[in-house]
Amino acid sequence: MVAESDPPTRRIPEATVARLPLYHRVLVDLAARGDTTISSDQLAIGSGVNAAKVRKDLSYLGTYGTRGVGYSADALIHEIGRELGLTQEWPVLVVGAGNLGQALVGYRGFGARGYEIVAIVDSDPAKRGLEVGGLVIEAVDEVERIVADRRIAIGVIATPADVAQEVADRLVSAGVGAILNFAPVVVSVPPTVSLRKVDLATELQILSFHQIHKHGTPA
Amino acid sequence: MVAESDPPTRRIPEATVARLPLYHRVLVDLAARGDTTISSDQLAIGSGVNAAKVRKDLSYLGTYGTRGVGYSADALIHEIGRELGLTQEWPVLVVGAGNLGQALVGYRGFGARGYEIVAIVDSDPAKRGLEVGGLVIEAVDEVERIVADRRIAIGVIATPADVAQEVADRLVSAGVGAILNFAPVVVSVPPTVSLRKVDLATELQILSFHQIHKHGTPA
DNA sequence: GCATGTGAATAGATTCACAGCG
DNA sequence: CGCTGTGAATCTATTCACATGC
Numbered sequence: 094m095v096a097e098s099d100p101p102t103r104r105i106p107e108a109t110v111a112r113l114p115l116y117h118r119v120l121v122d123l124a125a126r127g128d129t130t131i132s133s134d135q136l137a138i139g140s141g142v143n144a145a146k147v148r149k150d151l152s153y154l155g156t157y158g159t160r161g162v163g164y165s166a167d168a169l170i171h172e173i174g175r176e177l178g179l180t181q182e183w184p185v186l187v188v189g190a191g192n193l194g195q196a197l198v199g200y201r202g203f204g205a206r207g208y209e210i211v212a213i214v215d216s217d218p219a220k221r222g223l224e225v226g227g228l229v230i231e232a233v234d235e236v237e238r239i240v241a242d243r244r245i246a247i248g249v250i251a252t253p254a255d256v257a258q259e260v261a262d263r264l265v266s267a268g269v270g271a272i273l274n275f276a277p278v279v280v281s282v283p284p285t286v287s288l289r290k291v292d293l294a295t296e297l298q299i300l301s302f303h304q305i306h307k308h309g310t311p312a
Numbered sequence: 313m314v315a316e317s318d319p320p321t322r323r324i325p326e327a328t329v330a331r332l333p334l335y336h337r338v339l340v341d342l343a344a345r346g347d348t349t350i351s352s353d354q355l356a357i358g359s360g361v362n363a364a365k366v367r368k369d370l371s372y373l374g375t376y377g378t379r380g381v382g383y384s385a386d387a388l389i390h391e392i393g394r395e396l397g398l399t400q401e402w403p404v405l406v407v408g409a410g411n412l413g414q415a416l417v418g419y420r421g422f423g424a425r426g427y428e429i430v431a432i433v434d435s436d437p438a439k440r441g442l443e444v445g446g447l448v449i450e451a452v453d454e455v456e457r458i459v460a461d462r463r464i465a466i467g468v469i470a471t472p473a474d475v476a477q478e479v480a481d482r483l484v485s486a487g488v489g490a491i492l493n494f495a496p497v498v499v500s501v502p503p504t505v506s507l508r509k510v511d512l513a514t515e516l517q518i519l520s521f522h523q524i525h526k527h528g529t530p531a
Numbered sequence: 532g533c534a535t536g537t538g539a540a541t542a543g544a545t546t547c548a549c550a551g552c553g
Numbered sequence: 554c555g556c557t558g559t560g561a562a563t564c565t566a567t568t569c570a571c572a573t574g575c
Contacts, residue, residue, distance in 0.1 A: 178520035196415030205513035271519040287522040294424035300490040301397035303506040
């Protein structure tokens, strides 16, 4: 006989990964209201996705539900949190202390615990030494030191587009393993580095596309 | 014989729509450098996607390329711009004048022309009348008037999560047809309204997921 | 009985590979 | 000959529908 020891941890599809943070948030909310058991239907309603999808997504994590009953809120919160890395601290470095960079620093909590911005740098010498949201703006030259000293794994690019690639290169060679890019330009990084993009202009353009193409084509 | 009049405008897949802004930006950049003809390979390199995908995407718009040559930069820029609605003005209303709302207003140009923030409102009476980025913060009660007077089609939610749904409802009933939601919560809107979400915490969590699951599972 | 968990079916997106045409 | 445009193949994601087990 073949012993089936630990749950073989199936590979989690990317689309599922993108929904886990959502589920986590909804679960925390429901648990805060006192719900201790949560059905896929409740989770589906709270997160705006189909219940079958919820179940399929959660099945990739293992078997945390009870048939006829639902999922244990605590167990699921714990498990999703573990997968997402919410059990550890993720100090974040922001590059670029313009409008956006400063807002990010001011955005205390960042909507989620564990992701604290611990440093912000800018290439403009005039900005150096200024305080923003409790942090002192440092020089870009300090990136390597900051990443090493503070064990930074995630860098945020909040610079103008034209320097974004060079900033990305610098973050990567300083040892950052993940980058969140707000600059409206495609940056490339080695395959070992994770990269995500947040692009306001793109979002607005997608919205106006849909406005224009509302079912009966308007004027 | 059957006359085939205008290009039957195939339905553009959502994944393609999301890439059109990217192509547009790359094309504008290349055209600014003097390139008048652009191949799918060049576009692919500039936008970081596969060349076959570029061609397939562009084929949904119609036939704008010349075999053996490439695409006319001007023609493509014009056509993509038309699809995305870049030929018209899209006045934007921001709800919430906290850190993020103020940064958005200050983010002049918004990375793209045509999407100008023309008003910002906040529920806090103490903020009313303050100027931010050339705009005076108005009361939330003014939303209906502002949307009607300024012909606002796109609303941006930059409030805390707990009021996001009520803000969304208000924007919808005021007549806004598209919403960009920055609050870390799922809001629902009628199917006639387009909705997109930008969620910093989610992005960071996806990044840390990938950090943790870097091929050889680390400690 | 009831809600999970999951194979099977379907839909959607990406990639391949090459015919078609300037 | 080179690059577009596109059917066909593949891969990924979603949805269905029901067997499974508390």
